Amino acid sequence: MSLAGRLEDLALADIFQILSIGKKTGTFLVKGTKGTALIVFKNGLIVRAETDDLDGTLADFMLKAGMIRETVFQMAVEVKKKLPTQSLADLLLDLGAISREVLEQATRKRIEHVIYRLLLWEDGDFQFELDDLEIGDKTELQDLGWELSKGLSPEYLLMEGARVQDESAESSFDPTQAFTVEDHGQKEETDAGTGWDDNWGETPAAERKDITALKSLTQELRFPNSTSEITLLVLRLASDIFQRGVLFMAGKNQIIGLGQFGIEVDRADEKIRGIVLSLEMSSFLKKIVTEQMPHKGPLEKDDITLYFMDEIGGPWPAEAAFFPIVAEGKVAAVLYCDNAISRDPIGETEGLEIFISHAGLALEKSLLQRRIHEMEKGRG
Structure with a gap:
């Protein structure tokens, strides 16, 4: 099954439900006026997501969050110049700069941010290739991040993404801001007074x-x-x-x-x-x-x-x-x-x-x- 079309005609929520309910495995690519994005599905769950509509890569986010040192980050950048097909996340793991557990946590947060940003896109041509996990030269993205060992539910990501949009209308939320992976399950209490x-x-x-x-x-x-x-x-x-x-x-x-x-x-x-x-x-x-x-x-x-x-x-x-x-x-x-x-x-x-x-x-x-x-x- 190959699914192709435009976001103007088929909403992202509908696409995700089709792939989730059908437990599909494959690569989802979309290119619009705001940039390019890649999402990898395995058995209907999202295991990887990247876009150039966010500033920086997964590694940049981890650096801003203080999860890796600047010297190690620069070392990984230099190594990537010689190994362009390797992601910075892969290289940082190989260099021992970060544990697999923390990398998985950071990747989950990164995927959330990517999906939140995609929900803001108003246009784009998309294509889903069933059972094709070879990314190769299919995308212009320079860094593909990291693949989760256990995928995330598309329904959950859509629900949380829409919630973030609601909250951002009342605050200065920036989906590109640095993040931490300590206890993002706790939410700050806010003044709910609305009259x-x-x-x-x-x-x-x-x-x-x-x-x-x-x-x-x-x-x-x-x-x-x-x-x-x-x-x-x-x-x-x-x-x-x-x-x-x-x-x-x-x-x-x-x-x-x-x-x-x-x-x-x-x-x-x-x-x-x-x-x-x-x-x-x-x-x-x-x-x-x-x-x-x-x-x-x-x-x-x-x-x-x-x-x-x-x-x-x-x-x-x-x-x-x-x-x-x-x-x-x-x-x-x-x-x-x-x-x-x-x-x-x-x-x-x-x-x-x-x-x-x-x-x-x-x-x-x-x-x-x-x-x-x-x-x-x-x-x-």
Whole structure:
């Protein structure tokens, strides 16, 4: 399979979902007015990403972060002049200037930055070559960085990249800035005061994460590029409120795993897409889908919910939440969320419920546009 086209016609989110769901292996190249980029996929996961739209190479980033010494960096640069096909990261590892573990951490951060930057591109011609990992002279990029031993989920990168874009609109975030790899899981607390808390009772704005995030995401939902973008927006907002979640696509008598956040099992995305929950065998789940109403409270134990919890791992949640996404009068998807790891109680979800209602309307609009397009195509 060779996939080629323009970013103007096929959004990056759609391309990533095609390659991720299909567990594709190969090289993805894109060239636009902002530069050139390379992404390497293995079994649907991203193991390498580079672009000349960022200042410097992976090695430059590590130097700025104080992870390597200037003298060793310059030595690697001189060696590369004689071995141009070798990346500076490879040479630094060979020189003993950095450990493999730290290099992997730095590469994960570099890949995140590359994807974040690509999300800003408005144009570009792309091509994906299936099962072709020989980069050779396919790209003008001078340094190809490092290949991860364990790839990153495209869905996660898209979700985090879109979140960074939202944050950058309110701050001076620079995706080219130097980074550290110490504990980037911790986030600084920021002032969430927006004035919205005056309109939503006496609960402080800092506690209403759903309402704060709702402001920025609702605007994006008005003009989605695809149905996959709608589902990613839902997962993004939910991940601000809950520790983990799974989005299911609804069928006639079953719901099928589509995407996730916070699920800590090996190959989480692949495992989630393999989960099929029968509604006929779970009166608890069937009631949620039939009534088309959110459920927040205990997760009833039956054969299906026991199987589901076993698949996603972790302790049995004290509370769980299900949010049906309704389009054209039918449940099109179901969002499951919990805080099972910390055992924290479920907080306010009014903002998320409002957003999910808007997501259903956006899905209806997207389906209608698709039907109109198919009708016009048939007439042509």
